Amino acid sequence: MKKLELERNKAPENENRAVKELICIMCPKGCRLKVEEGGGYAVTGNACPKGAEYGRKEVTNPTRVLTSTVKITGAIHSCCPVKTDRDIPKQLVLKAMDVLSGVVLKAPVRRGEVVVSNILGTGANLIATRDMEAAE
Amino acid sequence: MTQRYDVAVVGAGPAGLAAACSAYENGAEKVIVIDRDREAGGILNQCIHSGFGLHYFKEELTGPEYAGRFEEMLRKTGSRLMLDTMVLKVTQNREIHMMSPKEGYSVISAGAVVLAMGCRERTRGAVGIPGARPAGVFTAGAAQRYVNIEGYMVGRRVVILGSGDIGLIMARRMTLEGAKVLACVEIMPHSNGLARNIVQCLEDYGIPLYLSHTVTEIRGKNRVEAVKVQRVDESLKPVPGTEMIFDCDTVLLSVGLIPENELTRDAGIKIDPRTKGPYVYENMETTVPGVFACGNVVHVHDLVDFVTAESKKAGEAAAKYANNSALNAFNSDLKAIINGENVAYTVPQSIRTENTDKFAEVFFRVKRVFGDSVIELKDGEKPLKAYKRQHMAPGEMEHIIIPKDMLLSAAGSLTISVKEEEKQ
Numbered sequence: 001m002k003k004l005e006l007e008r009n010k011a012p013e014n015e016n017r018a019v020k021e022l023i024c025i026m027c028p029k030g031c032r033l034k035v036e037e038g039g040g041y042a043v044t045g046n047a048c049p050k051g052a053e054y055g056r057k058e059v060t061n062p063t064r065v066l067t068s069t070v071k072i073t074g075a076i077h078s079c080c081p082v083k084t085d086r087d088i089p090k091q092l093v094l095k096a097m098d099v100l101s102g103v104v105l106k107a108p109v110r111r112g113e114v115v116v117s118n119i120l121g122t123g124a125n126l127i128a129t130r131d132m133e134a135a136e
Numbered sequence: 137m138t139q140r141y142d143v144a145v146v147g148a149g150p151a152g153l154a155a156a157c158s159a160y161e162n163g164a165e166k167v168i169v170i171d172r173d174r175e176a177g178g179i180l181n182q183c184i185h186s187g188f189g190l191h192y193f194k195e196e197l198t199g200p201e202y203a204g205r206f207e208e209m210l211r212k213t214g215s216r217l218m219l220d221t222m223v224l225k226v227t228q229n230r231e232i233h234m235m236s237p238k239e240g241y242s243v244i245s246a247g248a249v250v251l252a253m254g255c256r257e258r259t260r261g262a263v264g265i266p267g268a269r270p271a272g273v274f275t276a277g278a279a280q281r282y283v284n285i286e287g288y289m290v291g292r293r294v295v296i297l298g299s300g301d302i303g304l305i306m307a308r309r310m311t312l313e314g315a316k317v318l319a320c321v322e323i324m325p326h327s328n329g330l331a332r333n334i335v336q337c338l339e340d341y342g343i344p345l346y347l348s349h350t351v352t353e354i355r356g357k358n359r360v361e362a363v364k365v366q367r368v369d370e371s372l373k374p375v376p377g378t379e380m381i382f383d384c385d386t387v388l389l390s391v392g393l394i395p396e397n398e399l400t401r402d403a404g405i406k407i408d409p410r411t412k413g414p415y416v417y418e419n420m421e422t423t424v425p426g427v428f429a430c431g432n433v434v435h436v437h438d439l440v441d442f443v444t445a446e447s448k449k450a451g452e453a454a455a456k457y458a459n460n461s462a463l464n465a466f467n468s469d470l471k472a473i474i475n476g477e478n479v480a481y482t483v484p485q486s487i488r489t490e491n492t493d494k495f496a497e498v499f500f501r502v503k504r505v506f507g508d509s510v511i512e513l514k515d516g517e518k519p520l521k522a523y524k525r526q527h528m529a530p531g532e533m534e535h536i537i538i539p540k541d542m543l544l545s546a547a548g549s550l551t552i553s554v555k556e557e558e559k560q
Contacts, residue, residue, distance in 0.1 A: 022335075023331045023332065023334070023335050024332070025332035025335050025336045026332075027190050027196075027332070028187070028190070028330050028332060028438070028439060030330060030331030030332050064336065064340070065186055065196075066312075067184050067185045067186055067198055068184070068312060068313075069184060069283075069284055069287070071287065076174060076175070077285050077286065077287075078286060078287040079284060079285055079286070079287045081184035081198060081199075081200050081284065083184075083186060083198055090340070093312070094312070097312050097313075111200075111201065111204050129184065129198045129200045129201050129204075130181070130200035130201065130203075130204050131204060
């Protein structure tokens with residue numbers, strides 16, 4: 001079997017093809033998926049149901065979980081890590097980063113605390129991913 | 137008087153936290169974890185992306201979340217977490233010498249010790265990149281710490297050398313923070329990073345991956361101004377006439393990790409030159425009785441979940457040793473594991489048959505990419521078992537399970553080798 005990256009670096013996908021080949025990003029396994037474009041968007045090559053869902057979404061409305069940091073004051077570090085609590089449309093990722101750049105938290109912060117609710121109207125909340133104690 | 141603990145763990149990263157929790161669960165009452173940082177969690181704290189915990193927690197967590205859960209578990213055990221403390225020496229009779237601003241120089245003794253110091257990044261010096269010595273050359277992990285914890289952007293136009301996972305993750309991270317990542321350059325014909333990271337860190341942002349290419353010159357007086365990239369041939373030598381110049385201010389290096397074993401060496405523990413970590417037996421015990429090791433200090437893992445699994449094994453064995461319930465089988469029926477064809481290293485390096493329960497697990501890496509292939513386990517020349525695989529790569533740790541009866545039946549050393557499956 002040829003190494004997949006070599007294959008992927010060749011000519012771009014032919015847009016007219018009825019089947020799109022993807023690599024699943026739901027877990028480290030990296031299943032090679034085939035997704036029928038149109039119709040029922042049938043997915044093959046997936047080892048689990050998450051792969052089928054990813055394949056369908058990726059050709060219809062690709063989404064990503066965004067992880068980043070926001071500023072924090074009064075903690076031992078100046079950044080607090082955050083993530084969206086569910087996936088958001090891929091094309092909104094950079095816009096969401098603009099929202100994050102305006103956020104400043106104040107310690108203490110608890111893991112799971114909502115930092116921005118319903119970010120960009122996506123229904124996803126931005127939450128802190130660690131405790132940040134107030135520094136002494 | 138020196139304080140006495142059942143189990144002392146050096147390092148509060150994922151390996152140390154899991155080992156300590158597991159030692160407690162397996163009967164060690166007094167457990168201490170010592171770390172030089174101001175907080176527990178180790179490198180997970182700067183790995184703010186998600187992708188951790190799918191095996192262990194059955195959900196996808198970020199690094200800080202994974203670390204946070206383990207720190208909570210440790211706190212529930214009532215174990216002592218000693219932070220901001222540098223361990224200076226571990227002795228063969230299991231004394232730990234350490235230094236901290238709060239307590240000064242102190243010595244503790246332990247029934248068993250677990251070494252969980254993790255690893256370090258290879259630097260520019262380790263790969264020998266020609267050219268000037270300007271500012272702006274960082275290891276990917278150092279840049280990750282600056283960006284994710286300390287809040288400093290390290291550059292605006294970036295070239296990444298090496299396509300390990302940290303390099304790929306930083307390509308995305310720098311892009312999200314507004315930098316332009318011009319290229320990710322990999323000397324090998326394949327990436328050692330996970331396929332999912334090639335997709336979600338490079339392809340999502342249109343960052344080109346140049347396989348079989350390397351950086352052959354760094355230019356710049358004070359700050360990096362440009363790098364020269366060339367294609368390499370099969371022997372990894374740069375090919376003249378393939379030069380490309382990238383105008384950039386920053387070079388990130390993702391060129392490998394090396395287990396951090398100064399304490400291990402000083403303790404007189406045998407080091408395996410292949411893993412650059414301690415030589416370990418089936419229960420993660422090193423060549424010094426009562427001293428165990430786990431995580432990236434033993435060999436560099438792909439996934440933190442695997443570190444956790446290995447560390448729980450080490451913590452359990454350490455608790456048993458401290459409670460004198462370990463089998464005293466140090467030299468009994470020792471089966472060395474010989475690296476056969478295409479096997480780069482194995483962990484453990486040998487197995488004490490009597491110390492195994494129902495089976496022994498052996499982890500290893502292959503030397504190149506394989507399609508349909510067979511892992512062969514042999515007792516000398518005699519085949520014992522064959523394990524089929526559809527795909528293997530140096531970047532993906534492999535493992536096999538050897539049943540105890542098979543170990544008992546083997547007369548000599550065990551050899552593990554890998555070959556392509558023969559086509560009919």
